[in-house]
Amino acid sequence: MIALNLPKHLTVSDTHNWFWLSRAQVKTSLLDLTNSIGSILPSLSRPANHSRIFYAVMFDAGSTGTRIHVYTFIQKELPVLDNEMFHSIKPGLSAYVDSPEMAGHTVKMLLKVAKKTVPRLEWKRTPVVLRATAGLRLLAAEKAQALLDQVQHVFDESPFLVPDNSVSIMNGTNEGILAWISVNFLTGHLKAQTKKTVGILDLGGGSTQITFLPKLRKTIESVPVADYVARFDIFNSTFELYTHSYLGNGLMAARLATLGALGVEGTVLYMRRSSCLPKKFRDEWSFGGLTYQVSGDPDGYAGYKLCYQEVLKVVKGIIHQPYELQDSSVFYAFSYYFDRAVDAGLIDGVQGGMLEVRDFKKRAKEVCNKMTKYPPISSFLCMDMTYITCLLKDGFGFKESTVLQLTKKVNNVESSWALGATLDYFHNLKIH
Template identity: 80%
Template sequence: DAVCKGSTVHLSNNPAWWNLSRPANSSRIFYGVMFDAGSTGTRIHVYTFIQKDPEELPVLDNEMFHSIKPGLSAYADTPEMGGYTVRQLLKVAKKTVPRLEWKRTPLVLKATAGLRLLPSEKAQALLEQVQDVFDESPFFVPDDSVSIMNGTNEGILAWVTVNFLTGHLYAETRKTVGILDLGGGSTQITFLPKSKKTIGSSPDDYIARIDMLNSTYELYTHSYLGNGLMAARLAALGALGAEGTGITYFTYHHQHYPVSVPGYVGYKLCYQEVLKVVKGIVHQPYELKDTSVFYAFSYYFDRAVDAGLIDRTQGGMLEVRDFKKRAKEVCNKMSKYHLISPFLCMDMTYITCLLKDGFGFKENTVLQLTKKVNNVETSWALGATFNHFQNLKIYR
């Protein structure tokens, strides 16, 4: 593996510690608790699995999900309060997991861009508080149970989650779907290239290998720190400090920024400014012109709901041009959309720019906007939980 480009992930199908002393043909119910400490909120996922066959991935029976705002990084100067928010969320796990299973149910927290962007000593103080809360809990606390996840893993594990939930990991066809995740601090793209040229023309660290259920996948994956929606908004607002109709406060990363929201900027000017945050930073993979369907979630989904493009409960299929068309409408009718969010024009323009001028998607590329697949959140958290159950390892 050392000679491969980029990273390698191994997802073994060996029975793990939780399968000890079980007859080969008996089903086993087990649980996993994964905390997603993002830049704008902390979320808990409590998964219930059924292991029917030790040679296959377990069946996901249920997910209990709960989230709170703000994220851990908002408590950079009061880490005890950050620990307190995690302690509150742990109540969800205690209610969901049967008491007899607590001591063998792993408890894991992975932090993303919010903590990556903090000074290391402040991030460390927060992680130590969380570790203390975990150590006091009645659950099983694995080694390295509290950590900051690197962006590559974030993209790979989201890809594992979505392709597991859509049934593609079981299929012989090796048809998979790509993922687009837009967080507050960072954004990820991961897909399985069909063309060798995509792999050959990409920087080494954009290619990762994943071994799973006796198959090897060579993925294109990258995480752009600073190109999440909130970080990009802040960067663009630096350039857009034009004549405004009023001061509004934009809070990001535990700082309050007074910004003037332009009264009438229009789509074109807004696009020029957000382009500066994207152009030359985001790599364009060779084959995105004709690749398969991408699942887009997090802020892609939220802003499409806010702009009236999709239904919050149903989600839906959109083309890239739908974002562009609605961005123009929002920007040119600010008074109509201003009450929903004073930043909706900028956010929709940024998403359009990121998709078109960033990644290089065509206007007719189809995106599946979704928050859940089969009632399970489409995030990296499920893939990360398999990490702990199925010995998922990433080598650099």
Template identity: 85%
Template sequence: MKPTVPLLLLVLLTVAQLSQAQVWTSFLDFSRILPSLSRPANHSRIFYAVMFDAGSTGTRIHVYTFIHSDSAELPVLDNEMFHSVKPGLSAYADYPEMAGQTVRVLLKVAKKTVPRLEWKRTPLVLKATAGLRLLAAEKAQALLTVVQHVFDESPFLVPDNSVSIMNGTNEGILAWVSLNFLTGHLKAQSKKTVGILDLGGGSTQITFLPKLRETIENVPVADYVARFDFFNSTFELYTYSYLGNGLMAARLAALDALGAEGLEWQVFKSSCLPKKFRDEWSFGGVTYQVSGHPDGDAGYKLCYQEVLKVVKGIIHQPYELEDTNVFYAFSYYFDRAVDAGLIDDVQGGMLEVRDFKKRAKEVCNKMAKYPPTNPFLCMDMTYITCLLKDGFGFKDRTMLQLTKKVNNVEASWALGAMLEYFHNLKIH
């Protein structure tokens, strides 16, 4: 049975500024809430929502289809149309009009998915993450302005504040909402929840519902705790977003390339790269010359020391991780596990933390024996191992659920963000 969409109507309440009493009396009458059309409003009982995820390495579009049941149940999430393009909007920091073209291309997916008669009632939202958070404020704003213009030209419903940069805390919380909604753990009677580990290009998030009070009491600063109301209950989560500890940003830090000058002549070397490897690598619209140490050593131990400086003293270890909720790991955790041959690229699978460590050692110590088809795999796998073990403090035998989709829906914060538009989560 597919999970129901909780409190969908309450969001529409926020959009339409109806009173609670009005909402419940008009529970089945969407014509009073959605924009009017020339035919009976939403007579098919199907409605849609479009969410853009503007990440550091790509832009993704999620087109959600919801069905309102004939019974007294809340609407259900029927399916998702997903599409992505690379690079991310931040790559166009100096050419914002090109970012607008990226959004126009993805809007064609929405137009093909959402019936024309439903366009005017379908909310269109874009939230940018670490890629834009890492940019200078004026460059980030220029990109958002172009996207807003494209949205305003579109035939869809454009809510207030439909184009924005999402802060890291919300990114972690909304990913938690998405995964727990999709796994059926947000039902009022549910006693269990799942934790989330999200590894993006620019930032990484950890979010879970602690069972021990000491976990909340032992956070370094109050920003590690977030409370929000959902299902007439208040959740108190351990959550934090580490800007600069996403996979691509971590590469820069490990290479000592952060904020470096003279990029046209400087070569950034690493023991995590094959000795004879030298090439260009781009992130955030900037191109770097990178290579291995042609006359030096390479391998797992040296690589681990390089990536450890990206983690040590930065990542806080929660008081409670063992014997807590199952953790779902996605985004680059999933992608690199696939690249390393640890899981199936469709089914995903359960892995122990030590599986990352074992494969990282194998990849790093055999770099010289194979052509560098994926030259950063040693660095990436070693960083993931270091992040999980020396960063968050997971034990070798801790099991992680590596996933890309749950119930055919992308594992990300995007669904949670759309639910936020449907209902004010009151995050604080």
């Protein structure tokens, strides 16, 4: 169960208003950390009583990048989420597996954003937390720990509040649940007496998550193992979610699996060929601190059908198909779902948009079957679009007519688990 440790002046019936009072428009900034941060950060208007403002700093250490979210809350009669400052740096911490001190340097650079966003007088009261995801889950435990130790050292030397367990690897299941909580908070679907929620599909570099609220009891009863179900009480409602995280089925890990290189140790790897790549393509590609030699098949055939057969082995028998996927409920899809839809010209890179599963399939066919004549922006676009199509159709079992909401931000806040994890810190959410 989730237990909310509410502020003393709040009653349980008040809690549904906790975050859903009118919010000031969130200001975001695409910072170039090589420039002077102070000169380009927006100045935020503050109420006269500064003690009514509090902050939280959440790091998302993903497999392909490290992101910082600096949240500003205003405590009027009830606290309001006022602002999110967001910035990201590539590559992810796992790229520094052989030079862990660089992981610490990355975090130190991003902390400059927090120092410029949070007033100096508030630093010692502002918690700073880092949660690592699949990039570190895919590493050997001692190598992952060496990276986390470097981050902990940077945190300990920072002027911010460093809580217990401030640096850790997040459980994959919690990643999906906290993303679901984030999106449903931001869309207003967790107010009291509502059972209408949205599902989430998160496609990272190393893992992928699906989380939704089933309508049919059989969906819960037919799960392969118990950890596909999370049950908790929040805002006078009980939610029993279908949720799972698949390690090794993120977009970058799926590339490796398609190429037959996932889990292969060593720094020198022989050439990996694929029908998903342009015939004449030959290059090096790096992920998770390793570099791979990859190429198209110059003597064979390329195109959608052959590529689909290659990626199908990464999905079939691995991804569980829920008994139901609500046709009446919208799924929010973000991270690489969004990025690749933008790369393929399916949606606007700022606004996002609604797509049917068949839209991914149609564009995957177009990209794959024209690789020779019209090389795509990315040589991996055919493989990636085909994998996404296969994951949605043969993996989760979505109908081709299923509508997905492709989004990067919800109400101007980044679509991710980070806000949910911040709420987790403040309220000690107990998820079972």
